[in-house]
């Protein structure tokens with residue numbers, strides 16, 4: 001199964017973003033956390049900065065929208081060329097409509113759930129999405145502790161995706177390091193966001209390799225582990 005390692009630039013030095021990006025050229029995508037200070041109590045980038053980040057990034061963008069009103073704002077991130085655009089289930093009553101719009105524009109459409117949000121309502125409509133993000137910390141800040149109690153959601157997603165033969169990406173975000181990535185891979189994740197563990201490393205490129213190897217060692221075919 002393919003493994004994707006997506007470093008989160010939330011943990012990078014914002015005034016040296018171009019050199020931070022060049023240090024992670026072996027990553028699959030770069031994860032960009034958009035926060036609006038309403039959906040979460042923190043504020044980061046808007047579309048103009050994300051567009052500029054994309055122009056200098058060696059890898060495509062994986063945009064994580066922690067914002068209210070994704071119906072209004074998410075399409076703009078797909079239009080500027082983000083490879084994947086993920087919005088939060090808690091922020092909209094029309095997740096399928098938002099996802100369809102993102103796909104029409106040409107992005108992978110992702111849906112994210114906070115640690116306390118149930119995944120069951122989405123298991124039967126997985127074909128509407130290209131990515132499900134199971135948050136492994138409360139969204140809003142980098143550098144928090146991985147929450148293993150979110151793993152049953154990944155197991156359910158992995159089984160549901162295995163049943164219908166879906167190639168949907170199962171992403172985890174928050175507290176992913178060499179100590180926790182195996183737990184998430186074992187539960188069924190294949191796409192890993194890592195902020196502090198990559199950017200606090202002396203050599204971010206080597207850290208990406210290390211995370212990739214640790215995830216591969218624990219990953220297995222979709223569905224319950226035999």
Ligand SMILES: O=C(CO)[C@@H](O)[C@H](O)COP(=O)(O)O
Pocket residue numbers: 008010011031033064066137138139140141142143144173174175176193194195196197
């Ligand atoms: O979306 C978020 C936080 O809300 C994340 O993408 C963090 O940026 C991950 O940072 P680490 O937990 O890996 O430091």
Ligand SMILES: [Fe+2]
Pocket residue numbers: 008031032033064173193
């Ligand atoms: Fe994120």
